[in-house]
Amino acid sequence: MQPNIFSRQPPSFRSFIIAVITCLLVLFFDWRMPHVVQPARDVLYAAYNPIYAIASYPVMSREWLNQQTKSEEQLRRENTAMRAELLQGQVRLQKLSELSAENTRLRGLLDTPLIIDGRMEIAEVIGTDADPLRHIIVINRGQADHLYQGQTVLDDHGIMGQIIDVYSHSARVLLLSDKESSLSIRIERTGMRAIVSGTGDSGVLQMQYVPTSADLMVGDRVYSSGLGEHFPAGYLVGIVSKIQRHNSGEFAQIDVAPAGQLAGGHYVVVLFSDSLAKEQPYARR
Numbered sequence: 001m002q003p004n005i006f007s008r009q010p011p012s013f014r015s016f017i018i019a020v021i022t023c024l025l026v027l028f029f030d031w032r033m034p035h036v037v038q039p040a041r042d043v044l045y046a047a048y049n050p051i052y053a054i055a056s057y058p059v060m061s062r063e064w065l066n067q068q069t070k071s072e073e074q075l076r077r078e079n080t081a082m083r084a085e086l087l088q089g090q091v092r093l094q095k096l097s098e099l100s101a102e103n104t105r106l107r108g109l110l111d112t113p114l115i116i117d118g119r120m121e122i123a124e125v126i127g128t129d130a131d132p133l134r135h136i137i138v139i140n141r142g143q144a145d146h147l148y149q150g151q152t153v154l155d156d157h158g159i160m161g162q163i164i165d166v167y168s169h170s171a172r173v174l175l176l177s178d179k180e181s182s183l184s185i186r187i188e189r190t191g192m193r194a195i196v197s198g199t200g201d202s203g204v205l206q207m208q209y210v211p212t213s214a215d216l217m218v219g220d221r222v223y224s225s226g227l228g229e230h231f232p233a234g235y236l237v238g239i240v241s242k243i244q245r246h247n248s249g250e251f252a253q254i255d256v257a258p259a260g261q262l263a264g265g266h267y268v269v270v271l272f273s274d275s276l277a278k279e280q281p282y283a284r285r
Contacts (some may be wrong), residue, residue, distance in 0.1 A: 083220045119272040122146055123153075125169070127264060135178035135202060137161075139268060142169045150230070152271045158236035158259025159183075159224060160268055176237070177262045184227040185237050190215050193225055196237055196256055202263040205238055207254035212245045214252065220258055232271065 121141055136189035141147050143166055151163045153173045161175040174181050175198070182197040186209070192215065195208040209214065220240040226233025242255035 062206055078176075089261075121147070121270040121272070123171075123268050123270055125268060129172070133200070135161075135175040135181070135198065135200070135262065137173045137175060137265075139171050139173060139270070140169065141270060142167045142171050144169055146269060146272075147171050151234070152231050153268050154235060155260050155265045155268050156272070157261060158229060158238065159212065160260035160262060160265060163270070173268070175202070175256055175262050176205060176260070182208075183237070184225045184232045185222050186225040187216065187240075188221040188223055189217070190220075192216070193227070194254075196222065203257065204241075205256040205258050207256055208251075210252050210254050212247075212249060212252045216252070216254060218241060218243060 056252050071125070123139035123141040125137050126140045127138035129138070139153070147163060149163055149166055153160050153163060159176060161173045161178075161181065163171050164174045165172040176183070177199045177200065179200045180198070182195055184193065185196045186193050194210050197208055198206050199206050207222075218240055222237045222240065224231040224233055224235045224237055236259040238256040238258040240254060241257040242253075244253040245251070
């Protein structure tokens with residue numbers, strides 16, 4: 001009896017041949033009779049899809065997690081970039097606001113209604129005195145700009161002080177609020193003369209040696225008189241803010257609120273006029 005050809009082949013070869021024949025039969029039936037193979041195909045698809053989904057779940061989960069991580073990192077980067085842009089915008093806005101305020105201050109100096117006869121020099125405050133008990137500022141104008149000791153310094157509101165030291169490109173200004181500062185004044189309403197001195201407080205000046213019976217009122221405007229030729233006449237010094245009359249005392253205690261921005265001025269005007277050092281005539285209003 002002649003042996004079967006499949007009996008002499010290893011099992012793996014026989015399995016391969018059977019698989020090939022099966023595939024050929026399936027292809028033949030699928031080509032010739034697709035309506036017969038379609039139900040079997042549907043069953044195989046229905047059984048295969050869950051297995052494929054389970055098998056591919058780890059890969060899909062990893063891709064989803066990677067996408068979520070990338071999205072979160074991207075959101076963080078965008079958030080950081082937006083914060084940086086917002087901060088830059090706020091800084092620019094602050095600078096624009098400061099420039100606008102500075103422009104307003106400069107226009108106020110140029111358009112000041114104060115009496116100015118002669119040349120003036122606009123200067124910037126660049127520092128203060130090292131001694132905290134002194135009320136002295138430093139400006140960025142000096143000998144190169146023909147400044148000299150004794151010149152009056154004011155802002156667009158009134159007198160601020162007087163130059164006491166001049167250097168090549170800077171000068172020191174003694175403010176009215178310094179305890180060593182004083183000037184001759186007159187009251188606009190009555191024409192009364194007196195002396196105003198610094199108290200060491202930038203918000204308060206004091207009127208010296210005013211009799212208790214003097215005709216003074218809170219709100220009276222105080223101007224430089226020009227006497228003593230230390231300050232030119234006709235510039236606003238301040239406004240009477242407080243009056244204390246003591247029955248037992250010979251002099252009243254008069255507080256004057258300075259007109260100039262002694263504590264926060266940034267730009268000032270230096271006067272060059274000598275003609276205003278003389279007292280201006282008083283005219284009752």
